[in-house]
Amino acid sequence: MKIPVHTASHSYEVIIGNRILKDAFSSLKKHIEEADRIIVFTDENVWQAQHAYFQEQFPEPFEVFVMPAGETCKSFDNYFAAQTFLLEKKSTRKTLLIALGGGAVGDLTGFAAATYMRGIPYIQVPTTILAHDSAVGGKTAINHPQGKNMVGAFYQPQAVVYDTEFLSSLSEKEMRSGMAEVIKHALISNEKWLMELLDLSSITKLSDHQLASHLKSGIEVKAKIVTEDETEQSVRKYLNFGHTYGHAIEAAAGYGGLAHGEAVMIGMVYALLLSERYSQINREFTKSFLQFAIEKGYPFEGVFNYSFDQLKDYMLKDKKAEYGVLNFVLLSKIGEPFVRSIELSECKEIDLELRELLQEVGK
Ligand SMILES: NC(=O)c1ccc[n+]([C@@H]2O[C@H](COP(=O)([O-])OP(=O)(O)OC[C@H]3O[C@@H](n4cnc5c(N)ncnc54)[C@H](O)[C@@H]3O)[C@@H](O)[C@H]2O)c1
Ligand SMILES: [Zn+2]
Incomplete structure (x- = not known):
């Protein structure tokens, strides 16, 4: 199922369904082919619970940057580490980021994408229920010790791929x-x-x-x-x-x-x-x-x-x-x-x- 999002700066689709990751990414072939490399940003909980499914469903070669879970990944320190990772991997303006995680991973990845070399493409792959909200609409941010989401940008993703299979490992909280x-x-x-x-x-x-x-x-x-x-x-x-x-x-x-x-x-x-x-x-x-x-x-x-x-x-x-x-x-x-x-x-x-x-x- 596809839901179109048309914003003033960019139009894209939210593709939603159960076990749709593979098909969704084949329909996004253009973005994959245009990318010189793909880097997946995720956090330790998500990667632990979902790496097998992701690797099975995502056939393209990619590098993965595993971050501390939850709000910690939205710190300045982690933002810096993320940029360092991108530089070390020789990422260019054609590198595609994939945000595999909840709202925290999505916000950090979006902001890293908005600012690395003044902007590179990214795709949201939300893994929490909350991220049905945060992954859509292009608000990206990191936290300052003096306030949450104080440093950020409006920066829309190329697409949102919402595979509800990921939700199976979520805690009740x-x-x-x-x-x-x-x-x-x-x-x-x-x-x-x-x-x-x-x-x-x-x-x-x-x-x-x-x-x-x-x-x-x-x-x-x-x-x-x-x-x-x-x-x-x-x-x-x-x-x-x-x-x-x-x-x-x-x-x-x-x-x-x-x-x-x-x-x-x-x-x-x-x-x-x-x-x-x-x-x-x-x-x-x-x-x-x-x-x-x-x-x-x-x-x-x-x-x-x-x-x-x-x-x-x-x-x-x-x-x-x-x-x-x-x-x-x-x-x-x-x-x-x-x-x-x-x-x-x-x-x-x-x-x-x-x-x-x-x-x-x-x-
Ligand atoms: N950009 C926006 O428009 C927007 C809107 C609302 C919220 N937010 C931001 O979203 C963040 C909250 O998002 P969230 O609730 O998704 O939190 P989160 O990303 O911190 O995820 C919550 C916890 O669940 C774990 N987790 C995520 N997916 C999992 C899975 N499939 N299986 C097992 N564990 C999993 C994470 O590691 C983390 O510990 C906040 O930082 C908030 O500011 C942004
Ligand atoms: Zn909210």
């Missing part, structure tokens, strides 16, 4: 994390689809068919938004639903403490509470959404480890913050996002409401 972004895509686009997700008895044990269908819907939402707005001047901001407070919790927990999607789930409940003040979203919905998230194992107890003052400092570093005013994505109703600036004092009130609500539902 990572499944849950990724499903939060799927749920985010539903919240900002489609009430009927959201209700289907909220009705699932498990979000970590979906059939191949169910999973593929929800991932396809998620990619379509993302593709439509980045087609309209590649560089986040307008509607692309909606994809940040749940991310302002979520990123703050994620940063406070120390990268790796909470999975990205776990933190985003907390941030989405926060954004729903805030939405209640300006829209048709009501407490009944927020509460039932929170109950769903708790039941599915999202770890909300993390909130109590940090004070609002600690989280505030992280929120103010958000790329969407301007002069101490935070720009939040809210929902006027399910499927209809909008952006509103919110004073810090109000953020504090909502933080308190969140803590009270968590206590009320027994967290």
Whole structure:
């Protein structure tokens, strides 16, 4: 199955399906033939779990650069090591990079590709559920000790090859994390689809068919938004639903403490509470959404480890913050996002409401 992505700078396809790696790469022959060498960037967990399948399905000769797993691969040190590897392998402007991994590998590889000799081609091969989001749309970045994703570029891949076979070795925590972004895509686009997700008895044990269908819907939402707005001047901001407070919790927990999607789930409940003040979203919905998230194992107890003052400092570093005013994505109703600036004092009130609500539902 193919989903087209048309951005202002470049058009490409997301090819999605189970055990499709080989066929997908034969349909991308042109890119392979144009490349003078192929270098696969991956991380140690992915390579350990999936190298046999990848090698069996990917017949071309390639070199592999195996990086530390998770956010560590988005450090300046690893970025430097990646560039060194490319230079040592005598990579040129015609070298093709393949990002085999989750969002972390994808972000690092995309940024390495954007900057090596001012830009070389790359293909995303996502291996996590979350990466249905991160692999599409061309946002690439590494982390600075002072903030996540602070150094990066908009740089689109040549293609995205999403073989759901890779998801078989994912841990439950990572499944849950990724499903939060799927749920985010539903919240900002489609009430009927959201209700289907909220009705699932498990979000970590979906059939191949169910999973593929929800991932396809998620990619379509993302593709439509980045087609309209590649560089986040307008509607692309909606994809940040749940991310302002979520990123703050994620940063406070120390990268790796909470999975990205776990933190985003907390941030989405926060954004729903805030939405209640300006829209048709009501407490009944927020509460039932929170109950769903708790039941599915999202770890909300993390909130109590940090004070609002600690989280505030992280929120103010958000790329969407301007002069101490935070720009939040809210929902006027399910499927209809909008952006509103919110004073810090109000953020504090909502933080308190969140803590009270968590206590009320027994967290
Ligand atoms: N560029 C974007 O638009 C965008 C959007 C959302 C998130 N992100 C970024 O994505 C990152 C999070 O992505 P993620 O959740 O995929 O995390 P990740 O890449 O860190 O992967 C999570 C963990 O799962 C392991 N893993 C990955 N695939 C596996 C597999 N198939 N089998 C076994 N283990 C596997 C990894 O080694 C890692 O330990 C963050 O850095 C976030 O900033 C980027
Ligand atoms: Zn995210």
